[in-house]
Amino acid sequence: MLFGVATAGILVAMAMALTRALLGPTVYDRVLAVNTFGTKTVLLIAVLGFLTGRPEFLDLALVYALINFIGTIAVLKFFEFGDLGLTRRVEREAE
Amino acid sequence: MEALLHALSWIAVIGGLFFMLVGTFGVLRMPDVYTRLHAAGMTDTMGAGLLLLGMAFQTIIDMMHGETSYWLVLVRLVFVYAFLLFTSPIATHALARAAIAGGVVPWTNEAGES
Numbered sequence: 001m002l003f004g005v006a007t008a009g010i011l012v013a014m015a016m017a018l019t020r021a022l023l024g025p026t027v028y029d030r031v032l033a034v035n036t037f038g039t040k041t042v043l044l045i046a047v048l049g050f051l052t053g054r055p056e057f058l059d060l061a062l063v064y065a066l067i068n069f070i071g072t073i074a075v076l077k078f079f080e081f082g083d084l085g086l087t088r089r090v091e092r093e094a095e
Numbered sequence: 096m097e098a099l100l101h102a103l104s105w106i107a108v109i110g111g112l113f114f115m116l117v118g119t120f121g122v123l124r125m126p127d128v129y130t131r132l133h134a135a136g137m138t139d140t141m142g143a144g145l146l147l148l149g150m151a152f153q154t155i156i157d158m159m160h161g162e163t164s165y166w167l168v169l170v171r172l173v174f175v176y177a178f179l180l181f182t183s184p185i186a187t188h189a190l191a192r193a194a195i196a197g198g199v200v201p202w203t204n205e206a207g208e209s
Binding site: 076079 | 104105108109111112115116118119120122123128131132135138139142143146147149150153154165168171172174175178179182183185186189190193194197199
């Protein structure tokens with residue numbers, strides 16, 4: 001019962017985050033929405049583990065938290081510099 | 096004792112859901128990316144923290160019912176929260192910095208919108 005309520009609430013929050021990701025308007029809004037969506041996915045995986053009586057799912061939540069963070073940073077770096085740092089390294093080495 | 100733990104876990108989960116829904120509503124309603132970042136930050140600390148606290152109370156109840164190996168689940172809950180606690184501010188900071196570098200002008204209420 002408790003975890004059913006938690007799952008429903010998290011799903012509603014995920015739908016709201018997805019709406020923001022679709023609405024935009026800038027790319028940073030979309031990245032922010034996807035990042036919060038990922039945090040909610042971590043919590044959803046953890047809650048689903050408890051809901052089905054298998055708390056081992058928390059391992060998956062741990063891995064997803066790390067992947068979500070790395071993915072956000074990588075996408076942001078791409079949008080901040082237009083690449084992942086390769087062209088600037090090539091320019092530095094050419095000087 | 097068990098009834099108390101049940102009540103505490105209900106309070107924690109409902110509180111966590113409240114903070115999470117309010118924070119996501121802020122992400123949906125705030126006017127620009129910087130104000131939305133502020134709303135999203137609350138989701139990660141209070142929302143996730145209280146939800147994981149509620150799960151921890153349930154795990155303690157399971158341990159009282161003889162699932163002695165569930166102390167590892169408690170450790171994992173602490174780890175999930177620790178990762179969120181470390182990565183969320185870094186992601187927020189990187190997003191704000193990328194938005195500034197990308198030329199997004201912070202919203203001010205000069206037009207007098209309500």
